[in-house]
Amino acid sequence: MSDASDLSDIKRRMEASVNAFVGDVSSLRTGRASANILDPVYVEAYGSKVPLNQVANITVPEPRMLSVNVWDKSMVAAVDRAIRESHLGLNPIMDGQTLRIPLPELNEERRRSLVKVAHEYAEKARIAIRHVRRDGMDELKKAEKSGDISQDDSHSLSDDVQKLTDDSISRVDDLLADKEKEIMQV
The missing domain is CATH 3.30.1360.40 (Gyrase A; domain 2)
Incomplete structure (x- = not known):
């Protein structure tokens, strides 16, 4: 595993998952x-x-x-x-x-069902991000086992992968909270 290139690939794939989530929730209507x-x-x-x-x-x-x-x-x-x-x-x-x-008028029940759909989209995005993390961790283990990187490097890189994962998931959660506010606003 070449440190920077694979970390940038992991970051790119996590970013793609976040962007897919943004695209999904943008399709949820908020009144117009x-x-x-x-x-x-x-x-x-x-x-x-x-x-x-x-x-x-x-x-x-x-x-x-x-x-x-x-x-x-x-x-x-x-x-x-x-x-x-x-x-x-x-x-x-x-x-x-x-x-x-x-398009039906957005009543309270309809707004709540749209929020549920937004939560489903967010969970799909979180799962996709976790899959990317798993792939990255597997690559690190393979590289460490084959002797391409040291155990210390592997540990350091796995911490970086986890930080990228946490950042991506928190972005999804923030975007979800914003969309939920937008949907529930009368």
Whole structure:
């Protein structure tokens, strides 16, 4: 294990996990319609799961309405099913090849369910960060066993990996707290 390069790789991978979390929670709405709301929706299309924006155009015609114009007529039912099963609490209305999605008013119950979804996203990010830490620790053990690095270096580097892990997880927790405040704000 070459100290700096692998630590920077671990840092980059943890940063990617944090950024993925930021992308996930940005799709949780806080009062206004946004095309980003449908970012986490994947559609079973042509034998594989693809992001919704690869099979349809998403527009915001009104502040409380989304419009999804599906390109392939045979995909409309699959897109409808994917949106309904996305845990976003949205119920599309089919209108030919277009799905109109009215966004319900955010009441207390709906806000709490969005906070739960945000917590699920945060836990996924924490797990991803821990996987990166585990991979890094495994590499350190291999390098120490093969004699590439000394036991002292291995211990020092494992402390660095743990510090990166703690920093990344605390960033996820801070971002989650901010998003929770934003969602619960009336």
